[in-house]
Amino acid sequence: MDAEDIREIFRGLGPVQIRRMFGGQGVYRDELMFALVASGELYLKTDDESVAFYRDAGSRPFSYETCDGSKTLTSYWLMPESALDDPEEAAELGRMAVAAARRKATGKAKAAMKTRRRASGPVT
Template sequence: MAKLCGDDYAHPRKRLGPPMDRDYLADLFAPFGPVTIRRMFSGFGISADGITFALVIQGTLYLRADAATISKYQEEGSKPFAYTTRLRTVTVASYWRLPDRLLDEPDELAQWSREALAAAERAKALKPRAAKRAKKKVVPKPKRKSTKQSPVTR
């Protein structure tokens, strides 16, 4: 089983602040606009227009980021999502922890959420679309000639 890691990670039961349940998240993102909140991993995936732009994992909120927005998170002292397996620590550089101060700034949180959605849309646009699989024509294998000799009729 994987566990979360990081200097600023706190177990959700020990973490100060509001519980990240579905009702709280709906209220938190209300200034942003309508969102879909789905159960995912050990938390929730938050999406708008079918694109996931935020994750809540073990009580911590992460927003989608890319080269255009990562510097904002770094300036706030935020860290990317990371987890540890038995073999190594995996850092997911596309999701960064929401700065705690934004939980009390609904308008600014809405702006960061719009930027996270834009980052998710850019990432989706860069993904190569799955090419429609060409239907293979089924060509029957040629029948093997029998090695048996047919009876000779005279």
């Protein structure tokens, strides 16, 4: 799957950026990575609010094997095949994935702020 294929799939979502990474590609919208292409398959970012949709659809998470031979599951789940040929469905799933990426980024920012506050000590 090349960059033009990815842009075509998400044409209803608006402009996306594609960046090469680890033998695959990361797909970004508004500087948030919301999709991953690996081994020719397209995976979308999920979180606690959206993962049930993919599980119920019979999807599976992206996984990889680590150096020690263990398998690691990620929060990216395989895009349903029907969405690859349906721009409206792809755009809707893309919006869900961007929202999950945004929630994750917001959570990380809040956690970092808490850590900085603790490290700086009490305000007097």
